[in-house]
Amino acid sequence: MKIKEFIGSTVLDKNANVVGKVDNVDFDTATGKIETITLTLQKNLFSRDELEISFEDIATIGAYIILNKEITKEEEIEEEAETVEIEIKDEEKE
Template structure:
């Protein structure tokens, strides 16, 4: 799969609820590995919201990117533009 095919793909959570679209990736250049994927939500919103999802939390990539996280309880962190999603890990 080409990066251009991956960027812009719709992202669904584990409950098949649309989360947003893939907008960027964090790549480890030394190892040639993708560390995380950045998902944007609300393209037309006044304050677009972004989420960082670790690569091991991506369940499947096909017509959609499916993540192994339920995002219904996740909200934007006040004062920050990016929220990190994780599998129930408290940080």
């Protein structure tokens, strides 16, 4: 699979619930291996959030990306809170 085919793939958790779509891939520059993938979570028409998943959490890659773990709404909310904290800290440095 080419990376351009991977971006935009639908991601399902281990219970076959749609989590989101692959938005970005982070590589280790020394080894060339994928470290994390960033998912775009569709909340509503005008709101999107991101969730970062470790490559080790991927069970299979094919027509869908299937994770070997369950993604709950609480986990998505925690990830959103971490993202907001990081953005706030970065803005304070500037």
